[in-house]
Amino acid sequence: MAVFRYPFFVAVAASCSRPYVGRFAPSPSGPLHAGSLVAALASYLDARAHDGAWLIRIEDIDEGRAVPGAADTILRQLAWLGMASDGEIVWQSRRKHLYQAAYDSLAGHAYPCGCNRREIADSRLGVAPDGAAIYPGTCRAGLAPGRTARSLRLRVPGAGADVVSFDDRFAGRVTQHLETASGDFVLKRADGFWAYQLAVVVDDAAQGVTDVVRGADLLDSTPRQIYLQRLLGVPTPRYLHVPVVRNAQGEKLSKQTGAPAVQPDPTSGDAEVQAVAALCHAAGFLGLDLAPPSDFEGDLAAFWRAAIAAWSRLLDARQAR
Ligand SMILES: [Zn+2]
Numbered sequence: 001m002a003v004f005r006y007p008f009f010v011a012v013a014a015s016c017s018r019p020y021v022g023r024f025a026p027s028p029s030g031p032l033h034a035g036s037l038v039a040a041l042a043s044y045l046d047a048r049a050h051d052g053a054w055l056i057r058i059e060d061i062d063e064g065r066a067v068p069g070a071a072d073t074i075l076r077q078l079a080w081l082g083m084a085s086d087g088e089i090v091w092q093s094r095r096k097h098l099y100q101a102a103y104d105s106l107a108g109h110a111y112p113c114g115c116n117r118r119e120i121a122d123s124r125l126g127v128a129p130d131g132a133a134i135y136p137g138t139c140r141a142g143l144a145p146g147r148t149a150r151s152l153r154l155r156v157p158g159a160g161a162d163v164v165s166f167d168d169r170f171a172g173r174v175t176q177h178l179e180t181a182s183g184d185f186v187l188k189r190a191d192g193f194w195a196y197q198l199a200v201v202v203d204d205a206a207q208g209v210t211d212v213v214r215g216a217d218l219l220d221s222t223p224r225q226i227y228l229q230r231l232l233g234v235p236t237p238r239y240l241h242v243p244v245v246r247n248a249q250g251e252k253l254s255k256q257t258g259a260p261a262v263q264p265d266p267t268s269g270d271a272e273v274q275a276v277a278a279l280c281h282a283a284g285f286l287g288l289d290l291a292p293p294s295d296f297e298g299d300l301a302a303f304w305r306a307a308i309a310a311w312s313r314l315l316d317a318r319q320a321r
Contacts, residue, residue: 019050019052019210020047020050020051020052020053020210020211021047021052021053021055021207021208021209021210021211022043022044022046022047022050022052022053022054022055022209022210022211022212022213023043023054023055023056023057023204023207023209023212024039024040024043024044024054024055024056024057024078024083025056025057025058025059025200025203025214026040026056026058026059026071026074027059027060027062027065027066028058028059028060028066028067028070028071028074029065029066029067029070029255030067030070030254030255030261031070031073031074031077031261031262031263032073032074032077032078032261032262033253033254033255033259033260033261033262034245034253034259034260034262034281034282034285035215035244035245035252035253035254035259036253037081037262037278037279037282038215038242038244038245038282038285038286039213039214039215039242040078040081040083041279041282041283041286041307042213042214042240042242042286042311043213043214044083045307045308045311046211046213046240046311046315047211047213048304048308048311049308049311049312049315050211052210052211053086053087054083054085054086055085055086055087055089055090055207055209056075056078056085056089057089057090057091057092057203057207058071058074058089058090058091058092058093059092059196059199059200060091060092060093061092061093061099061193061194061195061196061199062193062196063093063193064191064193066093071091073261075089077261077262077263080263080264080271080275081275081278081279081300082275082300082301082303082304087207090203090207092199092203095199095202095203095206096194098202098203098206099194099198099199099202100194102198102201102202102232103152103187103188103194103198105232106154106187106228106231106232109154109155109231110152110153110154110155110187111139111140111142111152111153111155111184112139112143112149112150112151112152112153113135113138113139113143113149113150113151113152113153113184113186114139114143114144114147114148114149114150115135115138115139115150116150116190117133119138120133120134120135120136120138121133123135123136123138125183128181128182128220132182132185132186134180134181134182134183135153135182135183135184135185136183137183137184139153140155140184150190151186151187151188151189151190152186152187152188153184153185153186153187154184154185154186154187154227154228154231155184156178156179156182156183156184156185156227157178157179158179159177159179159180162177162178162179162180163175163176163177163178164176164178164223164224164226164227165223166222166223166226166236166239168219168222168239168240168241169238169239169240169315169318170216170240170241170242170318171216171219171241174219174222174223176220176223178223178224178227181220181223182224185197185224196221197221197224197225197228198228200225201225201228201229201232201234202232204237205229205232205234205235209237210235210237210238211237211238211239211240212237212238212239212240213239213240213241213242214240214241214242215241215242215243215244216241216242216243216244217244217252218241219241222239222241242286243285245285247259262278270298272298272299272300273293273297273298275300276293276296276298276299276300276303277293279300279303279307280292280293280296280303283307283310286311286314287314288307288310288311288314289310289313289314290306290307290310291306
């Protein structure tokens with residue numbers, strides 16, 4: 001098993017003496033909306049309830065989807081809501097050397113793939129829960145004559161050795177067979193960008209993240225990330241996946257499904273009052289037992305004190321079940 005030696009791993013981890021390091025890692029494809037606010041709030045509350053550090057990472061690895069200015073908008077929205085990173089904000093688009101170094105250490109487990117999207121879909125193995133077509137292993141034994149490499153894939157173990165299980169703090173025990181759930185998955189995409197699965201694992205390790213709190217749409221990706229952590233010889237964080245917010249049509253809120261930005265309306269009075277109202281709405285979705293927004297009288301600090309306590313109570317109640 002390859003052991004990946006992080007250029008920054010020890011330095012960053014040692015600089016943070018807190019036992020808990022959490023993070024919020026938005027993709028800058030648009031401003032924060034009611035769904036991404038729930039993920040931000042949950043990760044922030046969990047970090048504060050554990051007296052931990054909370055970091056912001058801009059996941060702009062998919063440069064084709066990044067919207068110019070969206071990251072700055074997200075940071076302004078978070079500042080309005082009273083959420084600030086406890087460390088330097090990192091940008092995935094500036095960390096490609098780290099992903100390359102991780103890939104180099106995985107070389108024995110990776111191979112070039114010449115298949116296009118259509119060819120993989122035609123294998124009719126179906127799609128993984130995250131929407132990616134399950135790869136049939138066509139190029140495992142080498143590219144067929146005349147084919148050129150499009151992407152780089154990670155070989156997953158065969159049936160029996162491909163099981164990854166973990167205990168999610170909200171979802172409970174999760175078990176996945178990598179071979180049938182995803183097959184050999186992409187580390188570097190046909191468009192030349194590093195894949196999310198690799199970048200997120202490298203960054204969580206390099207930043208010393210101990211606890212990942214994020215939306216349940218990423219629950220099915222977690223076993224792939226844990227498998228990568230094992231190959232790279234880095235710790236596996238604890239995971240907590242919160243339910244995703246859906247619209248009336250049952251679609252996950254996103255820029256694509258037209259979710260509006262969460263932002264102050266300058267014509268509707270005090271910005272802090274509006275921040276408390278937006279946070280109370282998100283807290284309600286998480287099931288926090290809180291006073292109504294008007295009780296906080298626009299006092300953001302009072303909201304946060306009450307919400308951190310309510311999050312701790314929620315965790316205690318879930319553990320007691
Ligand atoms: Zn292939």
